[in-house]
Each structure stands twice: as C-alpha cells, then as structure tokens.
Amino acid sequence: MEGTAEPASTRRPLGRPPLPWLKPGVVAGAAFPAASLALRAASGTLGANPIAETLNQLGLAALVLLVASLACTPARLLFGWTWPLRIRRELGLLAVAYASIHVLVYVVLDQAANLAAIAEDVAERPFITAGAAAFVLLLPLAYTSTNASVRRLGFARWQRLHRLAYAAAALAALHFLWRVKVDVTQPLLYAAILAALLAVRIIVRRSRRQGNTRAGEG
Amino acid sequence: MGTAPRDQVTPEGVYLHRRELLKNGLYAAGTALAVGSGMTWLVGKAPPPDAPELPALAGYQAAAAPYTVAEALTSYHDVTTYNNFYEFGVDKEDPARNAHTLRTKPWPIQIDGEVAKPQAVDAETLAGWFTVEERIYRMRCVEAWSMVIPWLGFPLRDLIARVEPTAKAKYVEFTSLADPEQMPGVRHRVLPWPYVEGLRMDEAQHPLSLIAVGLYGKVLPNQSGAPLRLVVPWKYGFKGAKSIVRIRFTEAQPKTTWAVVAPSEYGFYANVNPAVSHPRWSQATERRIGELGRRPTLPFNGYGEVADLYKGIDPRTLY
Numbered sequence: 001m002e003g004t005a006e007p008a009s010t011r012r013p014l015g016r017p018p019l020p021w022l023k024p025g026v027v028a029g030a031a032f033p034a035a036s037l038a039l040r041a042a043s044g045t046l047g048a049n050p051i052a053e054t055l056n057q058l059g060l061a062a063l064v065l066l067v068a069s070l071a072c073t074p075a076r077l078l079f080g081w082t083w084p085l086r087i088r089r090e091l092g093l094l095a096v097a098y099a100s101i102h103v104l105v106y107v108v109l110d111q112a113a114n115l116a117a118i119a120e121d122v123a124e125r126p127f128i129t130a131g132a133a134a135f136v137l138l139l140p141l142a143y144t145s146t147n148a149s150v151r152r153l154g155f156a157r158w159q160r161l162h163r164l165a166y167a168a169a170a171l172a173a174l175h176f177l178w179r180v181k182v183d184v185t186q187p188l189l190y191a192a193i194l195a196a197l198l199a200v201r202i203i204v205r206r207s208r209r210q211g212n213t214r215a216g217e218g
Numbered sequence: 219m220g221t222a223p224r225d226q227v228t229p230e231g232v233y234l235h236r237r238e239l240l241k242n243g244l245y246a247a248g249t250a251l252a253v254g255s256g257m258t259w260l261v262g263k264a265p266p267p268d269a270p271e272l273p274a275l276a277g278y279q280a281a282a283a284p285y286t287v288a289e290a291l292t293s294y295h296d297v298t299t300y301n302n303f304y305e306f307g308v309d310k311e312d313p314a315r316n317a318h319t320l321r322t323k324p325w326p327i328q329i330d331g332e333v334a335k336p337q338a339v340d341a342e343t344l345a346g347w348f349t350v351e352e353r354i355y356r357m358r359c360v361e362a363w364s365m366v367i368p369w370l371g372f373p374l375r376d377l378i379a380r381v382e383p384t385a386k387a388k389y390v391e392f393t394s395l396a397d398p399e400q401m402p403g404v405r406h407r408v409l410p411w412p413y414v415e416g417l418r419m420d421e422a423q424h425p426l427s428l429i430a431v432g433l434y435g436k437v438l439p440n441q442s443g444a445p446l447r448l449v450v451p452w453k454y455g456f457k458g459a460k461s462i463v464r465i466r467f468t469e470a471q472p473k474t475t476w477a478v479v480a481p482s483e484y485g486f487y488a489n490v491n492p493a494v495s496h497p498r499w500s501q502a503t504e505r506r507i508g509e510l511g512r513r514p515t516l517p518f519n520g521y522g523e524v525a526d527l528y529k530g531i532d533p534r535t536l537y
Contacts, residue, residue: 182409
C-alpha cells in the first residue's frame, strides 16, 4: 500500500482532481448492455429473433460510444470541461469492443462463418459495405490508442490518424440509416449529432485562428 | 469509558485512505449506474411481450394434404409477438404491445369495384358463409426470416365466387384499416396510409390463397391482422394484408403500398425468389424463427405448384 498516506497535494500535482472513480465507473456502466444481452441470451428472453436483436443492440451500443468519444473535445471547446478527455480513450476502445462483438456475432452466428456469403454481403449490400468500412477504420485507431503510440507517431501525426474516428462514425451512421426500412428518425438523429460535433470543432478552430490573426495584427 | 488498545486504533492515514476509497467507490458506482442506465435507455429493449390469450375457434377442419407442411410449427408465442404490422409501430414487437386497442366488432367490410354483388358485410357474417379449415403454411418475410404457422381460414376463391366479379375484374385489391385512434403507428407517416395490397385475379383464385380468421386453433390475434387477413404462402409476408376493411375488384393493377414506397426493393408480385436478392440482403437463405442456423430459401417458398401462373413472365421481375 505504497503512498496511501500521502497528502492529497502530492498526489494532485496540478491541483486538479484526478477523478479516480470516473474511468472505472464509465467502463462498468458501458458494459451494462453487454451484460444484459448475455443474461437475456442465457435465459432465452431475447425475443423470437435473438440473433437480430443481439446484432441491433451491439451495433447501436458501438455507435453511441463512438459518438460519445467524439463529443469529448467539443465538450472542452464549448464548456471548458476537461473531465471527458480523461475517458475519451476508454469510450473509443469500448466502442471498438462492441463493434468487434457485433461483427463476430454477424460472422459466426448470423452467417455461420460462410465466407462466400459474407464476401457477397460486403461487396453487394451498401449498408454492409459501410458497416465493414467503419469497422476496418476503427482497428488502426484501437491499435494506436496507447500513450506509447502517441509518442512513436508524434502527436500531430497521431492526431491526424485519429481524425479517422469521424469517418468511422459517419460510416456507422450510414450503415444504420441504410439498414432501417422506413423509420429513419434514429439514424438521422445520430448523424445530426455527429454533424453538430464536427461543426463545433470547425467553428471554434476557425474563430480562434481569426482571433490569433487579429491579435498578431494588433 | 474504556480505551481501545493501542494496536486496534486505525492509524489516521489509513482511516483517511479508507474514507477516500469508500467515496471513490460510491462515485464509481454512481457513475456506472448513470452511464449504464443511459446506455440501456438508448440501446436496450423491454422484455418480449406475452402471447395473447384468446378463445378457441370451434368446428374447423383439421389440416390435410396438400395444405400442410411436415415441418415444426413456430411457437404460438413467437408467431404472436414477432411480426410486422406498421399500423401498430415499426418494431416487430410493437404489434403485440399495441394492438390491444383495435376493436374488431363490429367490422364492416366493403366489397366493391368490378363485381356483380357489391356490398358491405360484417366480418363475422362474411366468415360465417364458409367452412373454416386449418392450413399449415410456411411464411417467408422479405426480411429473410420465416415461420411455419397453422392458420384457420377459408379459400379466397370461395369468397370471389360468391360475390361474382365481372369480366373486367383483372385484380383484387385489399385495403387495411388505417384508424389513428385505434392504431398508434398510423399517427406517423412512415407509410402512405392506408396499407394496400393486391393480387392478380388468377393468383387470388389459386386454392392456396387464404383469408385467415384464426391461428393455432384460436381466434386471430389483433396483432396478426384480426379479424380478417390475407395469406398467400408463396409470396413474401408483406403481401398478406391485415385487418382488411375493403376488397375491391379492379381492371388496373392496384398500387400496392411497398411497391409505391420503394419500387426498387419491392415488386407487385413479391414471389419468394431466392435468385433475386433484395438490394439490402440476400434472399438465398432465411432464418427460421426458433432455429439458430440459416436454411436455403425455396423458389415460391416451396409452393412450386403456382409456377404455372407465371409462365412467360421474366422470372427476374418476379420479386
């Protein structure tokens, strides 16, 4: 139990609360849908089409978490909050985890690992093409999510790479939109949130650049 | 007042640390609960609804060849809690949750158009004209899932013979009820209401075409299209108009709802055809509800005897 009796000030060198409960709380909370799916699958209460239900819930959870991870920076820009940045990596990795189980359920349970049928789906059904592209884009981001990767790539390059998260989220929203038959309210809602988050970043950056230019002139 | 022995007193640092741990634990639990509730609200779904309890229908003929299939029946629960009936919501459990507001008595049905005996008749009276029989049919949804359902009903051809269509009648059009008061889904314009389906006259007169008034030996549940619905087993399920209020005989091909909304995805014929994929999924295989794997989809859903109806028509247009 090293350092347990340290005064708070030495453990919080920046005088900012480290919120040690935030990450475990968010990770445990984000696991609820997966836990609930597992329990309902075990008790046979997922309804008449359990595979479709599982795919829908896992996919939506991945999209929700991906959008949440992309909301962290806009939250800082808009409200000056820094705590969301502490959980951004976890949100992104949780999104990739849900997306991975989603893909696994599709490949193994839905398609019984019939590679020909899966290849045909990816090639010929636009909604599956979009979903597959979103998933593929997420993989390098998950792989380079560590601090070591940031150092290795250099922050600027790492940041540029991780802007792919927006492309992945947009493709995921498209995957959702093209999947539903007529009631497009939900997919459009997620697409609108994504567009708003991107707009916040662009507008704030532009206004800052203008502010800097003006300050330079003065 | 006694004093605790020295070695039982918690050192101040450990005490503070425990308090910190407890506080962090509580905060973590609270965060988990908040995030978990939010995620569940966004992603999760209520447990599936219960199957309806309905009175038995007396005096019907039991299913016999060729109107039965030697395949396991889909459970009554699954048949009555998982289907599309957008008038009650777009989720497949919505009909079972919401259809209790439908009032099926009285139920006037208008029969008109190119017909010698146009009339308005109550569903119960109409059903009383015919002998009700059981038919065990495969039901293949255009969304690539399927069921085996023991319907109760009478052949559509018997009804057609009784009302005497004129020589001009080339099609039969079926219109479903669209009452926003009884049907919450109709309050949203997800489809142009009312729902319209149709058959070519020879399709409607095929012995397989059925008007169903029940299933599983019982009265037809509201969510399944009470009091009266169409069942055409060699076509995708959406052809089976539910809760029918109008049967019209026409010279022109009816403007059927899905073919109007998305003509590239749903045709007028909508015959089950594994060779023509839906643009968004393959129709080559299907998931039988209650089974985990997929099974191959059969041409005409296994009802090859209807192939004669489509001689000379490009099979690629038969979707």
